[in-house]
Amino acid sequence: MNDTRVDLEWSDPARLVDTPRHVFVHDELRYAKGANQRDIEVDGFINYHWLTSPEDYGRPKVMLEAGINAPADVHGPDGARRPLIAVRSSPWKAGHETNPWHDEFDLDHGHVRYFGDHKPSTLGLPGATKGNRLLLEAARLHAGTTRQERLLAPPLLLFRSTTVHRDGRALVKGHVEFCGAAIIERLEHVVQRDPETGNSFPNIALDLAVVDGREIDGIDMRWIDDRRDPSLDAELAIRHAPDQWRRWVKDGRSAISGVRRRVLASAVKTPKEQQPLPGSVDAAVLSTLYNFYDGRKHAFELLASQVAGEVLRESGARYKEGWLSRSSGDGGVDFIGRIDMGSLAASTPVVVLGQAKCIQPSSTVSPEQVARVVARLRRGWIGVYVTTGSFSKQAQIEIIDDQYPVVLVAGGTLAATVRRMAQANYGGDLNALLQATIEQYADAIAYRRPEEVISM
Known part of the structure; x- marks a missing residue:
């Protein structure tokens, strides 16, 4: 007893x-x-x-x-x-x-x-x-x-x-x-x-x-x-x-x-659990990310798009990057991509809508901010939200309870993924990776409807 x-x-x-x-x-x-x-x-x-x-x-x-x-x-x-x-x-x-x-x-x-x-x-x-x-x-x-x-x-x-x-x-x-x-x-x-x-x-x-x-x-x-x-x-x-x-x-x-009683699923994490351990290499990476994009946060959208692709590919998905939306009037969507579900011989494309938010790592993303992505999703589409901060408890609960198909990528996952990307493609030079997003940003923007990614 x-x-x-x-x-x-x-x-x-x-x-x-x-x-x-x-x-x-x-x-x-x-x-x-x-x-x-x-x-x-x-x-x-x-x-x-x-x-x-x-x-x-x-x-x-x-x-x-x-x-x-x-x-x-x-x-x-x-x-x-x-x-x-x-x-x-x-x-x-x-x-x-x-x-x-x-x-x-x-x-x-x-x-x-x-x-x-x-x-x-x-x-x-x-x-x-x-x-x-x-x-x-x-x-x-x-x-x-x-x-x-x-x-x-x-x-x-x-x-x-x-x-x-x-x-x-x-x-x-x-x-x-x-x-x-x-x-x-x-x-x-x-x-x-x-x-x-x-x-x-x-x-x-x-x-x-x-x-x-x-x-x-x-x-x-x-x-x-x-x-x-x-x-x-x-x-x-x-x-x-x-x-x-x-x-x-x-x-x-x-x-x-x-x-009403709610039992939080194990997927609901505290802000501390969503961030790198203080003093760790990933904590230093996240600090570098925030400081680099502070004042030019539009370019963070390209990095977020690349990170979303890496996160989805880690699950075995065949992901293809699309484009970035224009910086104003995006309606809650910063980047568009595509997942091809099934085998190479028999597959169907799924639209991925992404949102990027470069905020203080100690800050949290509210349910209302996540809802902007959810509101744009059509049947069968998937959302990805990438942030340097964390997702509030209520934002996570609403995603889980309402079973919205949105992948939440917080600061800890972001930093670890960026560090691996820098190691794999830039010989570990994080600054080179970040500078590349600035140089490639303008060319990554397209004025297209999200569903056009299916025909790419």
């Missing part, structure tokens, strides 16, 4: 109120109906009932017997509130009559598509079931336009049934994976089809935004304790809520994109 989840050394029950009780996304919990609320672990897993309803508080368990569950309303000093809604998805039941729909979990991007509990055999409208009624009531508060409405909005705690292996057996029941706390981003009425009978039936579908926990990638269950405490008003009951939840309470719907 992760020792940061809870201080297991506490022995005085009174300390429980002041002791963080964390649960992290992807934690596997033991959910046993008959388990007590006292034991921290059951069968080597965190005890779900202890986590959600410690015995010392004397509150009923938060059960997960249905897909959509909620404890009783709490009547605080400022009125009634629903403390939480516990949502359970059972992937192993998907396609059965009891669960003929498939919930979708994309936790890395903070999105869950969850279907209500209306079934083919249910009579009436989608709000006829207890679970759907809970979600419809919650959706009204989650869509609230006032801070007070959002203060009362119950967090949706997401759980997913998980298979664990114990004593050589695969167990599909009795264990759940915690998937985070979520905001209802959108609710819609849908028509689904029962895979067994072929009959259609109405239901509701929710798009849920899983809140980013930032520091702990989960939540402190004291937040839920407070929401179940009738002595606290709704304002005080968010004191242990994640910072991002409190931000949503304050700013409303406009904040959702900024509070």
Whole structure:
């Protein structure tokens, strides 16, 4: 068990109120109906009932017997509130009559598509079931336009049934994976089809935004304790809520994109990781590059074009340099090239659009600057962005999340590539390479449309 989840050394029950009780996304919990609320672990897993309803508080368990569950309303000093809604998805039941729909979990991007509990055999409208009624009531508060409405909005705690292996057996029941706390981003009425009978039936579908926990990638269950405490008003009951939840309470719907959980891919690098090691040969090369092109940054475009070709060829691509665009009115494109995909006998050309940015190595390229290249790409085209600086975290995230075909070449890669180019073509004379870009710059400019590179 992760020792940061809870201080297991506490022995005085009174300390429980002041002791963080964390649960992290992807934690596997033991959910046993008959388990007590006292034991921290059951069968080597965190005890779900202890986590959600410690015995010392004397509150009923938060059960997960249905897909959509909620404890009783709490009547605080400022009125009634629903403390939480516990949502359970059972992937192993998907396609059965009891669960003929498939919930979708994309936790890395903070999105869950969850279907209500209306079934083919249910009579009436989608709000006829207890679970759907809970979600419809919650959706009204989650869509609230006032801070007070959002203060009362119950967090949706997401759980997913998980298979664990114990004593050589695969167990599909009795264990759940915690998937985070979520905001209802959108609710819609849908028509689904029962895979067994072929009959259609109405239901509701929710798009849920899983809140980013930032520091702990989960939540402190004291937040839920407070929401179940009738002595606290709704304002005080968010004191242990994640910072991002409190931000949503304050700013409303406009904040959702900024509070959504995102797991950064390994391709996302810090500025330090994108730059050469201080004092290294490549650091000296990068400094030389910046100083050389400072005041004549247009010529850096030719070097960037050559570097882009080297970087792409390193991946095995057959790259052909095209031309530089004119210095004004380029619309976010500084150079054009072409990749021939396939074999020599059977290939297809792909247009490459490039952008060059000679900035202080300590500076970063913003998402808006990268977006200028993205905006010019047509279907099947590739972008390359070469800079002496680094790419901001958000610029990288947007490229990865939106799957834009743009290669980002930061200062570290630039310096290492230029050093190899100088060694291979100029006997290691870096100044000779740089001077050549000045001399060749004017001849490299062409007033042509990017797609013309295909016929070269």
